Amino acid sequence: MADFTGAPPAGISAKGLARRRVLATATTLLVLPVVPRLAMAATILAVRTWPADEYTRVTLEMDSELKAEHFTLENPNRLVVDIDGLSMSSKLDDLVSKIRPNDPYIASVRIGQNRPDVVRMVLDLKQPIAPQVFTLKPIGEYKYRLVLDLYPQVAQDPLVAIANSFQDEDPLADVLENLAQNPPSTAPVPSVEGQKLPTNPPIASKPTAPPEPPAMAAPTPSSRPVLVALDPGHGGEDPGAIGPRGTREKDIVLSIARRLKKLIDAQPNMRAYLTRDNDYFVPLHVRVQKARRVKADLFISIHADAWIKPSARGSSIYALSQNGATSTTARLLAQKENNADLIGGVNLGSHNKQVAKVLLELSTTAQINDSMKVGGNVLSEIGKINRLHKKSVERAGFAVLKAPDIPSILVETAFISNPEEERLLRSSSHQDRIARAMLTGITGYFASSPGLARRA
Numbered sequence: 001m002a003d004f005t006g007a008p009p010a011g012i013s014a015k016g017l018a019r020r021r022v023l024a025t026a027t028t029l030l031v032l033p034v035v036p037r038l039a040m041a042a043t044i045l046a047v048r049t050w051p052a053d054e055y056t057r058v059t060l061e062m063d064s065e066l067k068a069e070h071f072t073l074e075n076p077n078r079l080v081v082d083i084d085g086l087s088m089s090s091k092l093d094d095l096v097s098k099i100r101p102n103d104p105y106i107a108s109v110r111i112g113q114n115r116p117d118v119v120r121m122v123l124d125l126k127q128p129i130a131p132q133v134f135t136l137k138p139i140g141e142y143k144y145r146l147v148l149d150l151y152p153q154v155a156q157d158p159l160v161a162i163a164n165s166f167q168d169e170d171p172l173a174d175v176l177e178n179l180a181q182n183p184p185s186t187a188p189v190p191s192v193e194g195q196k197l198p199t200n201p202p203i204a205s206k207p208t209a210p211p212e213p214p215a216m217a218a219p220t221p222s223s224r225p226v227l228v229a230l231d232p233g234h235g236g237e238d239p240g241a242i243g244p245r246g247t248r249e250k251d252i253v254l255s256i257a258r259r260l261k262k263l264i265d266a267q268p269n270m271r272a273y274l275t276r277d278n279d280y281f282v283p284l285h286v287r288v289q290k291a292r293r294v295k296a297d298l299f300i301s302i303h304a305d306a307w308i309k310p311s312a313r314g315s316s317i318y319a320l321s322q323n324g325a326t327s328t329t330a331r332l333l334a335q336k337e338n339n340a341d342l343i344g345g346v347n348l349g350s351h352n353k354q355v356a357k358v359l360l361e362l363s364t365t366a367q368i369n370d371s372m373k374v375g376g377n378v379l380s381e382i383g384k385i386n387r388l389h390k391k392s393v394e395r396a397g398f399a400v401l402k403a404p405d406i407p408s409i410l411v412e413t414a415f416i417s418n419p420e421e422e423r424l425l426r427s428s429s430h431q432d433r434i435a436r437a438m439l440t441g442i443t444g445y446f447a448s449s450p451g452l453a454r455r456a
Contacts, residue, residue: 236281314389
């Protein structure tokens with residue numbers, strides 16, 4: 001061993017020392033690539049929770065991909081997740097404080113170092129769940145993500161949600177309740193692996209009444225309200241486009257959809273249904289499936305566009321195309337919107353084959369023709385309150401517009417990337433104007449056309 005002067009130790013020649021140095025260097029070269037890998041542990045960049053009635057999502061964002069194993073326990077109900085290659089950190093501690101008291105599924109979270117390089121998370125549950133645990137590759141601004149989706153063991157039925165949303169005195173409540181008890185067999189409830197479909201949808205109990213008359217026949221198109229499915233784009237992990245002032249598309253379009261729903265519900269013999277009513281992610285094909293389940297007469301997906309140049313502005317309406325887009329802009333927009341599943345995060349192996357069929361090219365010529373009609377009506381009305389980016393309805397292969405039996409359009413309300421239009425989109429009064437313009441276009445369409453879904 002050399003001293004601090006660099007002279008060879010006593011009894012060792014310079015030649016012998018040189019040989020030892022060569023051997024030591026070779027040994028170092030063999031060892032160095034291994035040691036850092038053993039010492040490295042993944043870093044938690046962020047933890048997020050997205051509680052909702054339909055399911056709760058917990059996301060751990062990391063700088064490297066990790067493996068996780070999970071299992072459930074009963075009495076009491078718990079979900080246990082073991083994450084390999086991870087050590088305790090302050091970010092993990094943050095997860096405990098992020099669990100909200102009103103979370104429908106998670107009561108509390110306990111986290112600890114189960115064994116070296118393995119962190120164990122125990123989620124104490126409020127009800128039995130069908131968990132989905134999966135990882136996502138980096139995309140956009142996200143790094144690697146470990147996703148825990150906690151679904152109820154019995155899938156929620158959107159038909160029941162609609163029936164329960166009406167007051168007992170509402171004359172349309174019985175019609176919708178009957179629809180819930182006699183659901184369309186062609187549109188199953190969206191479900192994931194481990195979930196059970198509801199056999200007899202539970203409808204909210206009503207005050208005591210005289211004995212029920214014989215069961216009603218399935219409602220005919222003329223005996224039920226016009227039902228409009230409103231689809232606020234993005235949500236949860238997927239913020240959509242973000243404006244110069246940090247305005248998120250998912251928040252703006254949800255606000256507009258809620259305003260439009262109130263206006264539609266106030267119309268005689270017309271009701272609206274939201275594919276998402278809060279800040280959580282809904283896969284594209286599940287949005288379509290929900291609309292089909294409730295036998296919607298019209299599907300409107302609401303968005304706020306963005307472009308690399310802040311000067312781009314104006315509103316646009318899109319319908320489905322089976323044979324290519326009508327413009328480069330339409331094609332690029334469809335690609336961007338269809339990537340929402342990648343950003344929001346979908347467990348591709350979890351949805352059953354029957355539900356996944358919605359993604360096939362099932363749309364009919366009649367559906368597209370009706371979509372063009374309602375799209376033209378809505379575009380004309382929006383053009384009275386905002387500049388139009390395109391003066392005619394454009395077409396492209398949007399996955400969310402592929403319901404084969406429902407006229408479907410996608411509304412780009414404005415360019416959130418344009419500072420002036422972002423300011424307007426943030427305004428409550430302008431959101432109201434957009435909602436009223438869309439309502440006028442919708443009612444005009446149904447006044448002039450029975451609609452494809454109502455003819456079926």
